Amino acid sequence: MNKEFKAKIDRAVNNANLTGALGKFSEAYKVNRAKAYEGIDFEELRDRVAGIKSEAAADLDALAAEFQRNAEALGAKVFRTSDPHQVKEYILKVAQEAGVKTVVKSKSMATEEIHLNPYLVKNGISVAETDLGEWIIQLAGQTPSHMVMPAIHLTKEEVAELFSKEVEERLAADIPRLVKVARNELRPKFLAADMGISGGNIAVAETGSIVLVTNEGNARLVTTLPRIHVAVIGVEKLIKEFAGVAPILEALPRSATAQLLTSYVSIISGPTENEDGSPKELHIVLMDNRRSEMAKDPKFKQALQCIRCGSCLNVCPIFRLVGGHVFGDIYTGGIGTILTAWFDELKKSEDIQGLCIQCGNCTQVCPGKIDIPELILEIRRRLVLEQGQPFMQKAIFSVVNNRRMFHGMLRAASLAGKPFTSGKFIRHLPMFLAELTDGRSLPAIADKPFRDQFRDIKQPVCAEKAVFYAGCLMDFAYPEMGVALVKLLNKAGIEVLFPEEQTCCGAPALYNGAYEVAAQNAADNITALLAANARYVVSACPTCTVALAHDFSKTLESVGKTEWLPKAKELAAKTVDLSTLVKRLVDEGRLSFKEGEQLGAVTYHDSCHLKRTLKVFEEPRELLEKAGYQVTEMFECDMCCGMGGSYSIKLPEISAPILQRKLANIKETGARVVAMDCPGCVMQIRGGMDQDGAQVRVQHSVELLVDRIKE
Amino acid sequence: MFEAFKTRAEGVGAEVHRVATREEALLFVRWFLETERINESPGSGALWAKSALLDGVPESEIPRHPGLSHDVSRDRAAQAKLGISEAQWGVADTGSLVLDQGAPEQRLVSSLPTIHLALLPTGNILAGKAQVFEKMNPATSKYIAFITGPSRTADIERVLTIGVHGPERLVIVCIDDVEGGPYE
Numbered sequence: 001m002n003k004e005f006k007a008k009i010d011r012a013v014n015n016a017n018l019t020g021a022l023g024k025f026s027e028a029y030k031v032n033r034a035k036a037y038e039g040i041d042f043e044e045l046r047d048r049v050a051g052i053k054s055e056a057a058a059d060l061d062a063l064a065a066e067f068q069r070n071a072e073a074l075g076a077k078v079f080r081t082s083d084p085h086q087v088k089e090y091i092l093k094v095a096q097e098a099g100v101k102t103v104v105k106s107k108s109m110a111t112e113e114i115h116l117n118p119y120l121v122k123n124g125i126s127v128a129e130t131d132l133g134e135w136i137i138q139l140a141g142q143t144p145s146h147m148v149m150p151a152i153h154l155t156k157e158e159v160a161e162l163f164s165k166e167v168e169e170r171l172a173a174d175i176p177r178l179v180k181v182a183r184n185e186l187r188p189k190f191l192a193a194d195m196g197i198s199g200g201n202i203a204v205a206e207t208g209s210i211v212l213v214t215n216e217g218n219a220r221l222v223t224t225l226p227r228i229h230v231a232v233i234g235v236e237k238l239i240k241e242f243a244g245v246a247p248i249l250e251a252l253p254r255s256a257t258a259q260l261l262t263s264y265v266s267i268i269s270g271p272t273e274n275e276d277g278s279p280k281e282l283h284i285v286l287m288d289n290r291r292s293e294m295a296k297d298p299k300f301k302q303a304l305q306c307i308r309c310g311s312c313l314n315v316c317p318i319f320r321l322v323g324g325h326v327f328g329d330i331y332t333g334g335i336g337t338i339l340t341a342w343f344d345e346l347k348k349s350e351d352i353q354g355l356c357i358q359c360g361n362c363t364q365v366c367p368g369k370i371d372i373p374e375l376i377l378e379i380r381r382r383l384v385l386e387q388g389q390p391f392m393q394k395a396i397f398s399v400v401n402n403r404r405m406f407h408g409m410l411r412a413a414s415l416a417g418k419p420f421t422s423g424k425f426i427r428h429l430p431m432f433l434a435e436l437t438d439g440r441s442l443p444a445i446a447d448k449p450f451r452d453q454f455r456d457i458k459q460p461v462c463a464e465k466a467v468f469y470a471g472c473l474m475d476f477a478y479p480e481m482g483v484a485l486v487k488l489l490n491k492a493g494i495e496v497l498f499p500e501e502q503t504c505c506g507a508p509a510l511y512n513g514a515y516e517v518a519a520q521n522a523a524d525n526i527t528a529l530l531a532a533n534a535r536y537v538v539s540a541c542p543t544c545t546v547a548l549a550h551d552f553s554k555t556l557e558s559v560g561k562t563e564w565l566p567k568a569k570e571l572a573a574k575t576v577d578l579s580t581l582v583k584r585l586v587d588e589g590r591l592s593f594k595e596g597e598q599l600g601a602v603t604y605h606d607s608c609h610l611k612r613t614l615k616v617f618e619e620p621r622e623l624l625e626k627a628g629y630q631v632t633e634m635f636e637c638d639m640c641c642g643m644g645g646s647y648s649i650k651l652p653e654i655s656a657p658i659l660q661r662k663l664a665n666i667k668e669t670g671a672r673v674v675a676m677d678c679p680g681c682v683m684q685i686r687g688g689m690d691q692d693g694a695q696v697r698v699q700h701s702v703e704l705l706v707d708r709i710k711e
Numbered sequence: 712m713f714e715a716f717k718t719r720a721e722g723v724g725a726e727v728h729r730v731a732t733r734e735e736a737l738l739f740v741r742w743f744l745e746t747e748r749i750n751e752s753p754g755s756g757a758l759w760a761k762s763a764l765l766d767g768v769p770e771s772e773i774p775r776h777p778g779l780s781h782d783v784s785r786d787r788a789a790q791a792k793l794g795i796s797e798a799q800w801g802v803a804d805t806g807s808l809v810l811d812q813g814a815p816e817q818r819l820v821s822s823l824p825t826i827h828l829a830l831l832p833t834g835n836i837l838a839g840k841a842q843v844f845e846k847m848n849p850a851t852s853k854y855i856a857f858i859t860g861p862s863r864t865a866d867i868e869r870v871l872t873i874g875v876h877g878p879e880r881l882v883i884v885c886i887d888d889v890e891g892g893p894y895e
Contacts, residue, residue, distance in 0.1 A: 021868060021869070024869075025869050028869075074850075074853070130876065131866070132864045132866040132867070132875055133864075133866035136866065136867070149865070149866060149869070150866070151866055151867070152869065154867075155868060156867050156868050156870075159867050175867050175868065175870045175872055176872050178867060179864060179867070179872045179874070179875055180874075182875065183874065183875055183876060186876065187789070187876075190876075191785070191789055204849075207849040207850065208849075209849045215862070215863050215864060215865075215875075216862055216863070216864050216875040216876045216877065217822055217862040217875065217876040217877020217878070218875070218876040218877075220818060220822045220856070220876075220877065221822055221823075221876055221877075223854075224815060224818045224819065224822065225785065242844065242849060243844055245844065246840045246841045246843075246844045249840055250840065257865070259723075260719065260723075260804070260805045260806075260859075261802075261805040261807055261840075261857065261859045262859065263723075263858065263859050263860055263861065263862055263863050263877065264856065264857065264858060264859070264862075264877070265856070265857035265859075266854065266855070266856050266857075267847075267849060267854070267855040267856075267857075268853065268854055269849035269850070269852070269853050269854075269855075270853050271853075272813050272814075272815060272853050272854050273814070273815055274815065275783075275784060275785050275815045275816070275819065
C-alpha cells in the first residue's frame, strides 16, 4: 500500500468531524432502514430487483436499441456511445448549437464519472449544481464522498463558511437558514438556465421512459424550466419493462435514505412542451463506458444489478471510519471499489480494494443482491494475476504451501517471541513490528501446539467419529480451545480424529488474491480430512469452516482444478461448525448441562463468517443460556471486530478504532465475560482487552461450555 | 384506504383534508385563499392550473380572489405563494400523489410556489405503486409525477429540512363525490 494512500487514511480516521458524523449516521441508518422495510419481504423484493436487473444486463445492447427506438418515436434524441469523451463532445455540441450560456444540473453520478462540469466550464458554459449536497461540494471545490449524500463529510459550520463567501454575508451555522439561502441563490439560476442536465435512475426500454428519483425538487425544475433537457444515463440503468419500475421504486428509497418513497419521482416519456407551446429538446445520452464489457464478464456482470442506493456504504465498518474520499473521487465504498476498477481502471483499485475487511455486512442489505466482498476478492485475484504477488507475500505464501516448513516456523516463533511475551501475550514488538501491537496484544505462540497435545489425549473408541480441523490459530496459539472441543465431543460419545497432514485453510492466501496458493491448501486439506472417513469434519473457527464448506470448491474451480470438485463437495457436506454440532447433540440428549447454577451475564460477539456466511447466531446464544449464563446483548453485536485476518496487520490504523468501538460496546453491557465462536476474534478482542486493562474475560464458547457439561 | 393514505401522507409532512363534494372542495379553496392571505402583491399570489374538476362548474361558482389567476406562466409561478392543481391518483402505502403533468403549467404550479394544494378524488386512492403502474400509460402521460410530502433535504449533517427547491407545504384535499369528474 503506498504512503500517500496510508496518509489519506490517517487524515480521515483522525478527522473527528468526519468519523463523528458518519458514525452517528450509520447507527441511525440501521434502525431507520429496518423501519422502512417493515411489512415488506426484503428477500423476496431483492430477488425481484436482482432478477429485473440481471435480465437487463444480459441483454444490454438489445435494450439500448429498443429504448432508442421508443424514445425517438416519442420525439427524444438518443445518443449512444461507449466513449466518455464523446458524451462530453455531444453535450457541448448541443449546447453550442442552441446558444446555451448557462446550465443547471440535478445530481448525476454518470456526469461525475466523466468529469463533465470542468469540460463545459472550460468551454465557456457556466454550470450550477442544484442538488444541495452537490452545490456545497461544488462551492468547496471537492468531489462527492457518498453517492447519495455527497456532502456528508462537511459540518454545518463548514457549509456556513462556504455559503457566506458565496453570498458575501456572514451566515450563522443554522441549517434551516442555510437551506433557505440555497433556495434563494439557486432559484434565479433555474429560471435563467438554457439547459438542464440530469441523470436517470431507471431507463425503460419498452416505453422509452426515464425515471428520476429525488427529494429536493430540483430535478423537476431542471427538467421543466430550461428549454433543453439532457439526461446522461449509464446503460446499466436500462430495464426491459415499465412494470419493472415499481419494485425498484420499492427498494431504492428504503435502502438509500430509509424513506418509503422520496418526495419526488418523475417518469418522463419523450419531450413535453415548453411553457410557450414550443417543443422541448430532450436528449438522452446512453453511456456505456465499459459496462457492456462488464456484462460479459461471468463474475462482474452482477455488479450491474446495482441501483445506486449506497446502502453498502452505510453499513460498512470501514466507510464509516474513513468516509468516501479515501476511496477516490467518484464512486466510493464497496460498490465504488468495483465500479472504479472497471469505469476507471483496475490499477486505480489497487489500494482501495484493500480497504474491504470482508465482513459481509453489505451482502445482507444490497437490494441488487450483489456479493460485493466476493467481487472485491476477484479484483484482488486479477491484480495478482496482472501484477504478480508482492515479494514478501509471495515468500510467505510459498511457506504456507509447504506444511512442514510452515509449522516448523510457527514452532520457532514460540521461542522467538519469548523475549516480548508477558504471560499469554506479546505486548510490545520492537521497531517496525511495533504497530502490530498498537492497541492490541498478540497471543504468544503456545509452547506445545494442539497437534502435539492431542497425542496425549486418549481417545475412546466409538462408532461415531469426527475429524477435528483445528486451523492455525487453535493449533498454534490457542491449543486449549482444541482440547476443550475434544473433551466436549468425547462426552457426547464421539471419537475425535486429528489428521496431522491438515494445514492452513488457505483463507489468508485467498483474501490476498493468491488463488493458486489457496487452491493448493484446499487440495492438501481435502486429501487429509477425507482420508479418515469420519461422519463429521468439525471446526471451531468460522473462517476455516467457511473455507471447508464454501471456498474450497470455488477456489479450485476458479483455478481450473475441476477434478477436485466432487471431493470438495463431499468435504463441504461433512463440514460443521462447533456450535451447530453441539446444539444438535444437546437437542438429541447426548449432551446435557449441569443445572441450578447462575453464572451471571455474558455478552456474545457474532463473528462475521459465522453470522453472515454460515448464518449461525441463535445456536451459540441458546447453548450459553442452557449452560447457565444470562446472555446480555451488546450494541452492534454482529459488527466486525476489526481483525479480518491479515487486515489488522496491513491496516492497523483502521483495525484499531474498529476494535475500540467493539471493546466499548462490550464494556457497556456490564457483562464480565464476552463469548464468541472464532479464535481470530478472540485474538483481536482479548488482545484489545489486555491493553485496555478492563476486567472482561474473552472466551471462545467452547471454553465456557465444556466445564458445564454433565458427566 | 383513505385512512391509510392520510396516515402515511401526514407521516411525511403533508396536510390532509377530506370533503364530501366538489362544492365543499371549492369552499375549502376559498377558505384557504383567505387564510393564506393571497393577494396581488409580489410573492403573495395564487395560480390554479387547468383542472378537470372545474369542467362544467358554472363560471359564477369558480372561486374568485384577488391575486388568484388561472393563467399560468413561469414568471407568475415563480412569484406565486400558492399553486393549485389536481392529482389523478393517491397511493395509500406511501401517502403519495400521482399527477399527470405532461402540460408544463401543471409542473410550474406544483414546483415553484411555496405551497402546493392538490385536489384528489378520494376514490382514486390505490393500495400501492403496483396498482398505479397498471393504470398509468407513459405513451399518453409524458410526465408522470409522484409527489410524497413537501420538498426535503438532509444534505447538511443529515438534518431533515423542509422546502429546498420545491414547496414547503403540501396540502391535499380529498374529495369523496366528484360529480361530473372524469375519473371512474
